[in-house]
Amino acid sequence: MAAEGGAPVRGQDDDRRAAAPAPRLDAADLGAELGARATLVQFSSAFCAPCRATRRVLGEVAGMVPGVVHIEIDAEDRLRLVRALGVLKTPTVLVLDADGRVVRRAVGQPRKADVIAALGEAV
Template structure:
């Protein structure tokens, strides 16, 4: 997963940070897997299964699925261009990884290692 620079969601230290209010759900104690999806996106369904499985394997990790069509302001602010897009957040809501398209389970696990490590 590759980190990409986004505009409009940076904190004072320059990091992209998202809150529970931004995402509409609780962040994980250790990390959060955020998925931006649309209703008719076939890869989104498979991505949802992968992320839910990984979140279930690692204590303190949450998985949030954000409806991109319902949250257009956030999508624009983060520069989300396609679905699925996955963001990996650390415990403080800082984006540590970002990927577009369906991720492999091994890549998600590796990205979580960076978020919680």
């Protein structure tokens, strides 16, 4: 999964600043319990065809990897969270570690292999 955001661009004065800490989410933010090892958070919308395919892929991966859960959030129902996280398109997928820190972020329908690789950073 291709990461968005991340480290400052090289060659700018930002090199001396520490990168902003990754957002941390908890069960109250997400409306569901985090996975023991990692959590796949999917922001979806009702008429999004790629969201349905993403739901299937993330559900399959969560079923394969012990301690990983998939949480799907309807973006329209959780606008405050969507705005706080800067979600602009659906599907947007966040990979959280066991402490709820965002370790990866991607927009669009992911491939199963990419999701599994991204989980390597979280577990």
